[in-house]
Amino acid sequence: xxxxxxxxxxxxxxxxxxxxxxxxxxxxxxxxxxxxxxxxxxxxxxxxxxxxxxxxxxxxxxxxxxxxxxxxxxxxxxxxxxxxxxxxxxxxxxxxx
Numbered sequence: 833x834x835x836x837x838x839x840x841x842x843x844x845x846x847x848x849x850x851x852x853x854x855x856x857x858x859x860x861x862x863x864x865x866x867x868x869x870x871x872x873x874x875x876x877x878x879x880x881x882x883x884x885x886x887x888x889x890x891x892x893x894x895x896x897x898x899x900x901x902x903x904x905x906x907x908x909x910x911x912x913x914x915x916x917x918x919x920x921x922x923x924x925x926x927x928x929x
Contacts, residue, residue: 835874842867842875844913846897847905859902865895880904 833841846864854862865872869887872895876882880901884894897905 839874839878839880840908842872843880843901843904843908846881846895846901847908847913850897850905859897859905860899861896863894863896866892867895868892875901 842865849864850859850862854864863884865875865881868890869876869883870890872881872883876895878900879898881895882898884896887893
């Protein structure tokens with residue numbers, strides 16, 4: 833998987849987690865990423881997500897979206913990715929999965 837594909841997968845997972853578990857919170861309050869600092873290094877470097885607490889090497893922690901990250905998620909949503917039954921699906925031109 834390329835770096836771009838990893839970033840896209842993490843951002844799609846953030847979109848899925850928000851829609852599935854955190855609709856009662858703002859996107860900036862919701863903990864939408866769970867993984868090690870190494871897994872999230874690129875999205876943090878790009879400014880899409882930030883750690884909720886201090887990062888500890890090789891230990892999973894929670895991450896949340898930044899304003900820039902929310903814009904990426906909105907772009908993915910506008911490209912036709914939606915959450916259905918806790919899964920991300922790509923819609924076609926007719927609005928079908």
